Amino acid sequence: MDFLSSDWTIAQPALDKLVSIGGDEVFEFLISFLPGTNTTLRNRASIALHDLKDSRAVKPLMQAITKKENENYRGTMVYALENLNCSHLLVEMFDLLFYGNAEVKMGAMSILDEQIFEFDSDDLHTIQAKWNDVQQHPELCPEYTEHKEDIQHTVDGFVAYLAD
Structure with a gap:
């Protein structure tokens, strides 16, 4: 999937497409990247969650934000919260x-x-x-x-x- 590409110019349109599709499957797919250790994928998922504006993402985002190992990699996840309740x-x-x-x-x-x-x-x-x-x-x-x-x-x- 292009979302996983290391090239942002390829990944961004894929993120935009996922957001436009929306729905539970897309939401669950994006949430699945939050507990992972790959900061690039976690950040991309966070940006898409920001754009989806689905407040169900608050709890999983906060869980990822408060993980000690993510302490220096939280900014994009906090940004994702800006559009959520x-x-x-x-x-x-x-x-x-x-x-x-x-x-x-x-x-x-x-x-x-x-x-x-x-x-x-x-x-x-x-x-x-x-x-x-x-x-x-x-x-x-x-x-x-x-x-x-x-x-x-x-x-x-x-x-x-x-x-x-």
């Missing part, structure tokens, strides 16, 4: 924002800015506690200095609901 993943999005590399931080920030989340005061307290810990241990947060103000602004925007 992450409303129940507020704390997890902040984890990506706090502990992810620059690409992951950008994706998490986009999701946090664009989506509406379901949360309770416990979630907000958890986020605030994690942010306080990151500020005391900035080495936990890649590129902390460059992103501190943006992260603070995002945290403030959510924890402000605690005052209500």
